[in-house]
Amino acid sequence: MNLFQILFLALLQGVTELFPVSSLGHAVIVPALLHWRYNQADPSFVPFLVLLHLGTAAALLILYRRDWALIVRGFVRAAVRGRVERAEERLAMLLVVGTVPAGAVGLVLEKPLKSLFASPRTAAAFLLVNGAILLGAELLRRRSERQHAGREAQEEAFRRVEDLSYPAAVLVGLAQALALLPGISRSGATMAGGLLAGLRHQESARFAFLLATPIIGAAGLLEVQELFARDVPLGAYLLGAAIAGAAAYVSAAFLIRYFRVGRLDPYAAYSAAVGVIALLLLR
């Protein structure tokens, strides 16, 4: 990859990572559509994407720095005491319970899933599935909303993250595990799971962003070491990670405001449209 391609992919990843449209799917499909000739099956490609994800994780850590300080303190307090008492302690435990399923699936299915990364058509098909997941979650949500109420009143009838049950957190974590498939959005799948568990849109986005940080960190731990063992332009990769982080920060700030009353519908339509167009063009 040349410098322009690296920086383009970094910006693309940063913008699409937190929007529920699958950054990984875009990172596989867009270069194929542009006929960029580099080997996506190269062992350094996935670690490059993971480095971009680490930029995103850093942005989320900065954005939620106060939450994370409370969560870490809450986890240690509850672990030592052996009892969960406060809201931040419960949130810490919910994050642990929600993170383990995706981490376990990632470790077990790492190899077969990596081979899928090399196929833009597969990613396009999964992007179509992503659209269906988002739309399905919204349709189910609408059935349990109060009719003829304002959007803010409708949202207030649902839960905050701290009120989520542990089995529901496992469900959301399992939904996050779907995002190991390129084309399925991590934030989208997690948000869809959160909506099914009765969270408000904004709270399901918050939970998705908090859940993303440890799983991305774990993925980074698994892959980034390979970057240093190969002949890769590490300086350009790190610049790309910084660009991805900055773009993710702006995206997250926008989405948190958007989901105060906004829905997943536009992202479902976008995912489905891009999936169909990519399938047609990538014959």
Next chain:
Amino acid sequence: MTGWPAAGLLVVLAIVFAILAALYAAGSIQFLTTSGAAHAHHYTHAIACAVLAVLSLVAANIARPKAA
């Protein structure tokens, strides 16, 4: 899931994860690793198993009955 049986089960789970972590770190097992290279040290899997061992202990501490 609370009480002494649950706490005991979680402690056993923690011990199993700790043993797996040691075996991965030593390169004695390659189960579910990407490379599967003989005698490779799979530190990432070792770290994951160690984290799961700690989390199992935390869960055991939370699950055990508390004095009122």
